[in-house]
Amino acid sequence: MNAFQPARPWCRSPLSMAVAASLACAAAVPALAQDVGALAAGDASTLDTVVVTANKRVENVRDVGASISVVGERELENLGASSLSDYAALIPGLQVQNAGSPGLTSVSLRGISALSSGATVATYIDEVPVGSSGIYQGAGALMLDLLPYDISRVEVLRGPQGTLYGAGAIGGLLKYVTHAPDAAGREFRVGLGGRAVQDGGHDWNGRFGASLPLHDDRLGLRVSAARNGLPGYTDNAVDGRRDVNTGEQTGARAALSWDGDTVDVGLSVLQQRVRSDDRASVALDPQTRAPLAGELSGRSWQRQPFDKKLTLASLSLAWDLGWGDFVSATGWSNTKTMDRIDTTVQFGEVADQLLGLPEPGSSFTRYDFDLDKLTQEFRLTSASGGRFEWMVGVFYTKEDAEQSQFAWLGQRDGSPLPAGGEAYSTLARIALPSTYEELALFANGSWRIGERFKLDAGIRQARNEQWFSQNVSAGILAPIGDAPGESSEDVFTWSLSPQFKLADDVLLYLRAATGYQPGGPNVALAGMPPSVDSSMLSSYEAGLKSQFAERRVQLDLAAFRIDWEDIQVASSFNGIGGLVNGGEAKSEGVELAALFRATDRLLLGLNAAYTRASVKNDFEPTVIPQDGFDVILNTGLGGDRMPYVPKLSWSATAEYAFATAGGLDGQVGAALRWTGDRVNDTTERQRLTAPGDPSTVLGEALTPPLELDSYRALDLYAGIGRDRWSLRAYVNNVTGEDGWSSIAPIDGALTGARGHLAAVPIQPRTFGIEFDYRF
Template sequence: MHAAQPARPWYRSPLSLAIAATLACAPVTHVAAQDGEDGSAQAGAAVDLDTVVVTANKRVENVREVGASISVVGERQLENLGASSLSDYAALIPGMQVQSGGTPGLTSVSLRGIAAMSSGATVATYIDEVPVGSSGIYQAANVLMLDLLPYDITRVEVMRGPQGTLYGAGAIGGLLKYVTREPDLSVRETRVGLGLRSVQDGGEEWNGRFGASVPLQDDRLGLRVSFARNAIPGFTDNAVDGRRDIDEVEQTGARAALLWDGERTDMRLSLLRQRIRADDRSSVALDPDTQAPLDGHYVTRAWQPQPFEKTLTLAALGFDVDLGWADLVSASGWSKTDTRNQIDATIQFGEVANAMLGLPDPGSANVDYRFDLDKFTQEFRLASKTGGAFEWMAGVFYTKEDALQTQSVWLGQLDGSALPSPYDEMFSALGVLEMPSTYEETALFANLSWRLGERFKVDGGVRLARNEQWFSQNGTAGILVPIGEFPGRSSEDVFTWSLSPQWKLGEDTMVYVRAATGYQPGGPNVALPGMPSSVDSSMLDSYEVGLKSQFADRRVSLDLAAFRIDWDDIQVASSFNGIGGLVNGGEATSEGVELAMLLHPTAALSFGVNGAYTKAKVKNDFERTVIPQDGYDVVLNTGLAGDRLPYVPEWSWSAVAEYAFTLSGGYQGQAGAAWRWVGERVNSTSERQQVTAAGDPSTVLVEELTPPVEIGSYSALDLYAGIGRNNWELRAYVDNVTGRKAWSAVSPADSEVLGGRVHLAAVPILPRTVGLELDFRF
């Protein structure tokens, strides 16, 4: 139970269920070295850095010659850190922020301050050549980012800044790309591994993995299969019912890939399936005033179970055809994503039982979200051969999404049992809402690179896209949703471009300037008073100046970038009394500097430092939403001039160090450390709610201002070591060595019936975690 709350102001009407975008988006390195072809770490001279290649520009390129900010996390570093989710390695990437919702898969990602402030994502996600996740606004893409179990992954590429010309919708802030391991066409290889993991104040779990490459025809045809099971021990206890370690998570992933290397045609076929299943999620109940834990550092308050499950199935087919004068690439993908996210809504809706139904005591409630997404994509592109004065690429892209979101709100007694008769039949289903939607997009794009001599190069690109969307708001049951079907449609044309001149000041030093635009698709809106019938795309302009250099006999590598972003027509969620929709809020700016430096004093020793300064703020008061009431109007602003953008620290740093060694008897190993520091953040923008005379917004009767919650800074240290010989390797790691207690995300728990803030729900960073991994290769 919670303390009594002050009476609700007279102008706030009784509870209404959030029936759209607000609930749709509810719940809440640049690295030291690149892996070698055999999966081992390159511990040699710093010149090895020059072999790092990326495909983020849809060509195989040396990362040091790309006029854009790109970070690469290799397979080896993921293994050393015991990474099992984005949260485990995001701090190693300058300008990247990841907010956990309490379990892998319930994740929000932003780059360079372009935070997800609506139900659409601001960072596009790809697995190899195929986009994954929804481009629309009704699949909660902002908090359901792909969190791929990092096994059988050669590297993770992160491109910062808008990538609209090559990657289109949703890449307004940047790109997150997983590059999977291809079959080996000439060597049979098998890998088997087993691991154990223990979490401070929690339990223990095991993980296992298997991978094999089988040449089926020498140098022509190969098959790769893999399977991994990873479990994260629970460490959160529930003060309400006494359950312990409620937040156990199991991740499983399987993949099969077939590669044909022909004389003129290469073919890649792959099938991937991943499932995340969590019994509950990590959360800590905090005092809303002091932010001190109410019941303990890893103790939550939940009256209803909060299971989370997400299953991704992805089939991809790709062809590369050598036409002699150019290369033709076809990339086809089909994915199916099924997500269930149930949240405890007792604080929000439980008081319906006593305040609205007249029962003697408040009840308990939950909201069950289901997201079903079928997505098909097809891209054809024609690209010139590399190495000439002119390099060009032209293509066409098509995608079709069929999606369904359902929301079900259940009300019962506080102990979890059904309401007494006859209330159970009449009111246990407070609301049932279905929102089917479709998203269809066709785009044409082109890129051109022009080299002028040895030192100067200009890259440019354009993309013209058209999307058409349909959705329907179908209330099927309950007392808190409008019963009936309310369909909507939208269509829009979007043009994006990029331009990047590059100068080579020397063999190992390049300066570049990049200007680019990006967009986040809009769509049809919910049918609610005061909400527009549709929201427009969010657009931004980005300007960047960068330096990439190696010096001191290539023992030092330096990447430096300064940027300015102007963001317009920002999509934001606007809600009153639980009723929510999307509006185009206004403008914001983000400017900053990013640093990535790597030092090799010796062939065996390396140090790396990454840092980012980001100043991301709302430029002016967001557009007002006017919600007419009986005899008065409610005017909402969900962002005020000068507000910081959510979850963007002004400063963030990380440092890595590794020492590779060789012992007698053929033993080889490494030991390393990674330190990360994340500055203060806020969890949202300010919300101002005014009550005005009907039709007269200048006459303000009452005003209420809700500031964002400030989240403190934190630092954490990870250590790892490994040793191996011939075909085996033993690795150990300790993440968050000091057991630092800090928050990844914080959200308010407010009563929607009587008003008032009951507590804060904070998602902690992972406590001290000790792991041991053993791998055999043969």
């Protein structure tokens, strides 16, 4: 997050008594990609056609030579999904790390993990990118976790998408597609539900939606609002609070659309907010991994609230020119995020170690992020269906952002420091304003050669210019003063995809593509470069999309290899941190997605991904001069596994649709998901050497990553309804399996002593019931 980042060890080896701020550490188509109502009808004998807009055209996903997963509205509702973690298992190669609340989320695809503060997966809502492209807004750990109400589908593109989607889509793309207004039909929908966590809390949710024709079947309005309660289920052993991680998600949207003879116009305003009173966390013994104070109990001396609010306004225009289309997509968004964490273990020892107080103190660190983002895209596209289809476009974005940090120290009971220690109560007050501006030109072409062969190709040339300043106004953790920096870079990306139709329902494709993660100006710290370059990635993929047995069976395979260069990694020593271009990594694997309509009413599915992602060589060392010796720091070693990437993950699904004699339609279903073992980080190595002589090693310390065990979970759901109403019930994690979504060591900043491990559990057994009525 380009901040203190206490989740990563502050001082893995206590080589000095300095305390400072970490300023810059901070296959295929899936199963269950079915349209709404496919099974409820109960008479479908073949698998459904799924439409996507991944290539910025409306296409059948079966005809796209790329790995695209689609999760529809119906699947989201059946599972009671309220965040990415709830449906990530349905998407091969997607991993979601939850840091204790929706919105405290890190996402990786195909083993491309976020090793720095920048995101590796881009996020779009319809035509508009959201989230920061820069490195000072914590985009890698604060991915948009949209409450999926009034969402038609979620599209996930695996592999780099640099030519069409640009910065940040180095690992892939997460795209939320909202419901469009219907200018010809009228619909109202209301819903109410509740959920409860076993041995935890309970809460309610409600929703409303309406689609209204306004003028002559040309002008349509759609409005919606939703509230989802988040029951708490973890306790705090320090103050005895129970179910501390309660919260809520709220959202509202209004959209207008004009359906003209040649010009269509859409206007949308969306607001989403997630608020958590505290974060889910369990304190574990560093040696035995046993809970220190109870099965679902954490240790924090300060409350840890989280709040994120997104406001998005978008304007789209599509002009049918007869021979092609001109499209304009304009977006403006403001994202405000507040994240406060307990840093008592990290900084509390300042009170006794430096101030001489009889016991360690208590501390919190608060991060505030404020991002204004303006985007504009123009593109000209040929008509679909010809032998040669093309697209040319220009994209512009401007971000004005600020990150602020405040670290406070008091006595262990929360009271202010005693007389004489007031100067240490503000450990740091830091502002990091930044700007990011980018202009890109892109072009795509598709050639059909004969009836079976097609060749897709794309290029993109982008230039970004960035500025930031490191402004420290108070505290002992960093030198007081301002240190501005700036950078600029040109980036070229390309893609090439030959495709061959072996039969009407069998597509064989190859895809080579590149992507990039923007660099930027670096913090002003000894041993750190003034700026970091973009991370570049090359991907090679072979895929097969097939349907057979009279379109009752769908079997898709994809094999890939990814080479990642100039990886941006966080490098920190004694809490002082920056970014460096560390080295190289590779990821290779196979993905499978299968659907089998066993009968007209029974649908079976299987998703699986096998991924081997590892660091190729030792990351570039950072040389940090000290008094009488140098510290040579590597934050990753050759052979390390990429963080939070299991070698094997899979999910199996089944759904049976039925109809009663009384005219009711319903379904029952299950999803069994399994995630293999993972590691939370790469290896860190610190070497003490003679000044200016790296060959003379005075000492060495290795800190390996923490391991997370595999886990499995079973979800069940059922629903019944008729015409206007529906009733659904679900139980997630039916057997109450234990498992960790993420884990981090909590170490003292001065002594390096490990207090405990903070682990975020997967959602315990959760019950829910939902009722919807349409009229």
